[in-house]
Amino acid sequence: xxxxxKNRIILGKKVKHLRDKGLIPAELFGHGVTNKHLEIPEKxxxxxxxxxxxxxxxxxxxxxGEKIPALISEVQHHPLSRKPLNVDLHQIRMDEIIETGVxxxxxxxxxxxxxGFFVMRVLDEIEIKAxxxxxxxxxxxxxxxxxxxxxxxxxxxxxxxxxxxxxxxxETVIATVTxxxxxxxxxxxxxAEATEVTAKTTPETTETPSKPTEAEKKKEPEKSKK
Numbered sequence: 001x002x003x004x005x006k007n008r009i010i011l012g013k014k015v016k017h018l019r020d021k022g023l024i025p026a027e028l029f030g031h032g033v034t035n036k037h038l039e040i041p042e043k044x045x046x047x048x049x050x051x052x053x054x055x056x057x058x059x060x061x062x063x064x065g066e067k068i069p070a071l072i073s074e075v076q077h078h079p080l081s082r083k084p085l086n087v088d089l090h091q092i093r094m095d096e097i098i099e100t101g102v103x104x105x106x107x108x109x110x111x112x113x114x115x116g117f118f119v120m121r122v123l124d125e126i127e128i129k130a131x132x133x134x135x136x137x138x139x140x141x142x143x144x145x146x147x148x149x150x151x152x153x154x155x156x157x158x159x160x161x162x163x164x165x166x167x168x169x170x171e172t173v174i175a176t177v178t179x180x181x182x183x184x185x186x187x188x189x190x191x192a193e194a195t196e197v198t199a200k201t202t203p204e205t206t207e208t209p210s211k212p213t214e215a216e217k218k219k220e221p222e223k224s225k226k
Contacts, residue, residue, distance in 0.1 A: 002059045002067075003048050008037040015086075024084050028060065028070065030091030036062075038089070045084055049075060055102050056137050060089060069094055069132060092132050099167065101125040102136050104174060108144035112177050117149055123174045126155060127167040134163040141174055152176035 008025060010018055015025040024045050028036040038060075049072055052058050060068040073090040077083065092098060103125045110119045126139055139158055146153065156170030 001048055001052055001056070002061050003040065003044060004061045005038040005040050006063050008039040010039075011037065019083075019085070024087055026087045026089055028068065028089040028091055030070075031093075031096075033091055038062075040087065042084060045075075045087060048072075049084075053103065053137075055100055055135060057092070057132050057135070060091075071100070071132075094132050097129055097131055098135075099127065099129045100135060101127050103138045104141055105138045106141050106143055106175070108142045110143040110146035110177065112146050112148060112151070116180060118178050118180050119143060119146055119175055120178055121175050123155070123168075123172060126158070128160075128164050129167055130164045134161065136161070136164065143175060146175065146177050149177050149179060 005026065005028075008015075008018070010025075018025055018039055019042075022042045023039045024042050026038040026040050026045075028038055048058060052072060054072050054074070057069050057071060060070045062068065068091050070089045070091050073088040075084050075088075076086045078085055104123060106121060113119055128135065139160070141153055141158070143153075145151075153174045153176075154170060155166060155168050155172045155174060157174075158166075160166060
């Protein structure tokens with residue numbers, strides 16, 4: 001996959017004018033190389049990013065005709081429109097091993113879901129180490145192997161090429177089967193809660209002897225004289 005770029009002389013806040021023209025400011029950087037300020041047509045960037053993501057090597061074609069192997073390191077998007085604002089391209093050496101994350105793609109349907117159970121997808125990428133041209137575009141995980149409650153698919157269940165070293169611990173769970181929580185357990189009855197609160201907060205009432213009136217106090221000595 002190739003991405004044609006042009007050298008950029010507009011820097012700082014003025015790059016807004018580039019975006020207005022459908023051009024995205026970019027930076028090309030790498031170990032031991034001089035950073036390059038570039039501009040990329042927005043449409044071209046969107047198209048190649050959909051295909052390559054941030055894990056597949058692309059060939060950056062400069063105005064001078066130079067082909068530079070690179071990874072799309074980061075794309076910053078507008079928080080509302082989600083349009084790309086800036087992009088970082090990481091120039092790499094094809095003979096140098098690099099570390100990166102490879103996305104997981106789930107396929108198939110877990111038979112256990114037909115019985116009302118839930119498959120929780122825990123992991124979305126796996127960290128690996130490999131030469132740039134040996135990096136897989138993605139790892140496929142087949143959910144059709146999940147047939148029982150409590151069953152899981154771990155990182156060490158994935159088959160990888162011998163040229164690729166997995167850095168994520170092998171016991172890390174990728175997907176697992178869990179029971180769905182019962183609706184009555186998730187939400188308690190308001191009436192029951194009200195009854196319980198009333199029972200706990202209403203004190204028991206006991207009869208207390210009334211105080212004698214002044215007339216009764218006067219009569220008591222008379223009764224004692226008799």
